[in-house]
Amino acid sequence: MSFFNLTWWIVPLIITIFSGILCPAMGTVLITHRRLLQVNLISHCVLPGLALALALGIHPSIGGVISGLTGAIIAESLTNKKSENYEAIMNTILAGMLGFGVLIIPLLGIRIDLEAVLFGDLLTANLGDLLRTLIAFLIFCSLIIFGYEKIIYVGLDSEGAAANGINVSLLNLALSFTTALVIVSSMSAVGVILVIALLSTPTLLGVSKAPSLRVAMIKSSIFGLFISVLGFIISLVFNLSPGPAISVLCVISLIFLKKDKRL
Amino acid sequence: MSSLIAHNLSYSYSKNSEPALTKVSVEIKPGTLTALVGPNGAGKSTLLRLMKGQTSPDSGEITIDGEILNKSSTQVALMPQRSSMNWKFPITVEKLVSLGQIKKTKSRNSLPFQIKDLLSRPKTWVNKCCEIEASMQRVGISNLAKRRLDSLSGGQQQRALLAKTLMSSAKIFLLDEPCSALDPPAREEFLKIVRQIADSGLSVFISSHDWGSSLNAYDRVVVLDKRILATGTPNVIQERLDDICCLKDKTLCDC
Numbered sequence: 001m002s003f004f005n006l007t008w009w010i011v012p013l014i015i016t017i018f019s020g021i022l023c024p025a026m027g028t029v030l031i032t033h034r035r036l037l038q039v040n041l042i043s044h045c046v047l048p049g050l051a052l053a054l055a056l057g058i059h060p061s062i063g064g065v066i067s068g069l070t071g072a073i074i075a076e077s078l079t080n081k082k083s084e085n086y087e088a089i090m091n092t093i094l095a096g097m098l099g100f101g102v103l104i105i106p107l108l109g110i111r112i113d114l115e116a117v118l119f120g121d122l123l124t125a126n127l128g129d130l131l132r133t134l135i136a137f138l139i140f141c142s143l144i145i146f147g148y149e150k151i152i153y154v155g156l157d158s159e160g161a162a163a164n165g166i167n168v169s170l171l172n173l174a175l176s177f178t179t180a181l182v183i184v185s186s187m188s189a190v191g192v193i194l195v196i197a198l199l200s201t202p203t204l205l206g207v208s209k210a211p212s213l214r215v216a217m218i219k220s221s222i223f224g225l226f227i228s229v230l231g232f233i234i235s236l237v238f239n240l241s242p243g244p245a246i247s248v249l250c251v252i253s254l255i256f257l258k259k260d261k262r263l
Numbered sequence: 264m265s266s267l268i269a270h271n272l273s274y275s276y277s278k279n280s281e282p283a284l285t286k287v288s289v290e291i292k293p294g295t296l297t298a299l300v301g302p303n304g305a306g307k308s309t310l311l312r313l314m315k316g317q318t319s320p321d322s323g324e325i326t327i328d329g330e331i332l333n334k335s336s337t338q339v340a341l342m343p344q345r346s347s348m349n350w351k352f353p354i355t356v357e358k359l360v361s362l363g364q365i366k367k368t369k370s371r372n373s374l375p376f377q378i379k380d381l382l383s384r385p386k387t388w389v390n391k392c393c394e395i396e397a398s399m400q401r402v403g404i405s406n407l408a409k410r411r412l413d414s415l416s417g418g419q420q421q422r423a424l425l426a427k428t429l430m431s432s433a434k435i436f437l438l439d440e441p442c443s444a445l446d447p448p449a450r451e452e453f454l455k456i457v458r459q460i461a462d463s464g465l466s467v468f469i470s471s472h473d474w475g476s477s478l479n480a481y482d483r484v485v486v487l488d489k490r491i492l493a494t495g496t497p498n499v500i501q502e503r504l505d506d507i508c509c510l511k512d513k514t515l516c517d518c
Contacts, residue, residue: 032352153362156352160343163317164365165335210353211411 011130012122012189013232016242018133019189019198020228024220026140026182027199028206029175032213033155037090038072038176039199043183043192044094045071047101050117055108061132061184064192068180071097076172120191120243122232129188136185140178144217147171152213189228190243198224201250204257227253265328265338265434265466267291272313272323274306283309285490286323291435291468296461298478298497299470301487307470308344310487311437314468315341327435340433342424344440350413356423357408360395363430398426402456418449422456435466442471454480 030036049067050060071093079089105112113121144151153161154171162168186195206220231246272287284306291297291314299307312318314325316334325332332339399405402422407415415423421441428436438457442450454477461467461482469481478484484500486492486507493500493507500507 032349034349149362149365152352152354152358153365155349156354156359156362157343157348159317159347160341163315163341166365207353209411211355211409212358213353216353 009123009236011127012125012242013229015125015130015133015189016122016228016232017225018130018137019186019195020225021221022133022137022140022182023186023190023195023198024202024206024224025144025217026179027203028213028217028220029144029151029155030179030199031203031207032216033151033175035175036200037087038075039179039183039196041075041090041094042068042072042176042180043196045097046180046184046187046192047098047117048104051101051105051108051110051112054110054112061187064184064187065177065180067097068183069177072176072180073173076176116191117187118191118193119241120187120189120194122189122235122242125188129185133185133189136178136181139181143174143178147174148214151175155213190246194243194247197247197250198228201253202227205253208258223253266293267314267325267327267332267339267435267466269310269314269325270323272310272320272325274309274313274318274320282321282489284313284320287487287491288323289314289485289491289494291466292483293434293466294461294464295466295482296458296480297466297468297483297485298481299468299485299487300472300474300478301470301492303472305488307487308439311341311439311468311470314437315339317341337432339435339437340428340431342428342436342438342441345417345421345444348420348424350420352412354412355409356399356404356412356415356426357395359412359423360398360426360430361391363398363427364391364394394430398429401429401460402426416449417444418446418453421445421449421453425453425456429460433465435468436460438467438469440470440472442469442473442477450477 027036027039030039046064046068049063049065049070051063052067053060053063056063075090075093078093079086083089105114115121116124150161150166150171153164153166154168158168182199183192183195186192186198189195190198202220202224203216205223206218207216210216210219227249228246231249232242234240234249235242235245267290269287269289272284273282274284275282287306287310289299289310299310301307309318313320314332316325316332316336316339327336327338396405399408402425404419404422404426407419407423412420412423425438425441428438442453445453450473457467457469458480478497478501481497483495484497485494486500493503495503
């Protein structure tokens with residue numbers, strides 16, 4: 001029986017394509033803003049929100065976004081990138097929120113397939129997952145279309161941007177919200193932990209030598225799309241889990257990264 | 264032509280901390296090139312931020328042509344220190360310079376407005392491009408327009424940043440340690456450019472660590488170490504150098 005005779009793979013493939021484009025594009029914005037650690041933070045902060053949302057009977061992704069955003073806001077209120085404690089505080093909140101999530105699951109008496117949340121379960125993805133990915137895609141596109149110049153200015157010189165009347169805090173909040181949305185939307189594709197690879201690796205390949213943020217995002221998305229679809233095909237052919245396959249491909253693709261001698 | 268007067272400015276970063284500035288008074292006259300010199304921690308950057316209106320002083324006031332400076336004033340432009348810039352950001356020199364216009368066209372800088380602008384007012388759009396080109400020409404980096412920022416030398420990066428700052432409609436330009444990472448030829452070149460800017464009638468106020476012969480490139484020198492230690496022409500300041508150093512237990516001479 002050939003899988004091409006069936007239609008079950010169409011929705012997972014579309015999700016793979018959109019995640020493969022969206023995650024690296026988002027990652028490009030974050031890496032150029034030196035906010036990639038925030039991806040790690042938000043992805044670990046999603047779990048308590050998922051658990052609480054399930055317990056309250058609301059959609060888990062809404063809880064996940066709120067919880068991820070809350071973690072980012074807590075971290076931003078306690079520290080900033082210039083602080084020497086920045087990484088330590090970010091990692092403490094990251095571990096604390098993940099621990100909190102694991103603690104409340106039995107306390108709330110709910111059942112969560114932790115493996116699927118953390119590492120993805122693409123082959124069981126449904127139209128709801130696709131819709132979530134499309135919403136994240138549209139919100140990200142809106143942010144880029146209406147805030148492109150501001151994103152560039154803040155990434156280049158946040159103090160100067162603030163002095164020129166740009167609301168840097170609001171922009172950072174919008175970036176955190178969109179990051180949380182992208183992470184939750186990619187939950188089915190690669191899981192909230194393995195999404196870190198898809199947000200980082202194609203970005204490293206795309207940003208190098210790109211003359212503008214726009215070109216860097218397009219290049220990253222092309223790399224991301226290629227890695228995601230290849231990972232998806234490999235997982236189908238060899239009956240593997242797509243999330244980990246995509247993550248491993250991300251690591252392998254690092255061999256194409258040229259070492260910058262100036263660093 | 265605008266003149267800026269800072270009168271009796273005092274500022275502390277927190278209630279219990281030592282004041283960063285105490286009763287500082289400075290005047291920036293139109294068309295002058297002024298150096299603000301002092302050791303590390305003297306409060307140079309703090310004073311520039313106050314003069315830009317980014318921070319409010321605890322006491323004292325800043326006026327431009329007799330009017331109190333407010334936060335949204337477009338009369339003053341500040342070129343930040345090298346260290347506050349993300350030089351690895353993927354951006355060309357041309358695009359960086361265009362960002363200097365962001366305040367002028369603040370509500371219309373998103374992509375839909377840019378396209379609308381281009382279609383409805385092609386003349387304005389062309390003018391904008393001419394302004395960018397003119398600003399790059401002014402600092403001698405037109406040939407670098409398409410180059411990525413991180414592929415430039417330190418001196419070229421500083422000139423690109425100056426071109427961006429010059430895009431604003433300000434009459435008073437505050438430059439925060441623009442020569443700090445430059446070698447002597449690049450520093451000399453940079454000072455030549457700012458001299459031309461001052462000669463065109465704009466006021467340039469530069470903070471610097473450089474306490475040597477390059478002071479002669481300026482019209483006036485202000486020596487700051489949390490308070491004003493001396494003000495005058497470069498010759499007067501250099502003659503009084505020993506006295507100024509004595510005042511500060513020689514710390515200024517070490518910088």
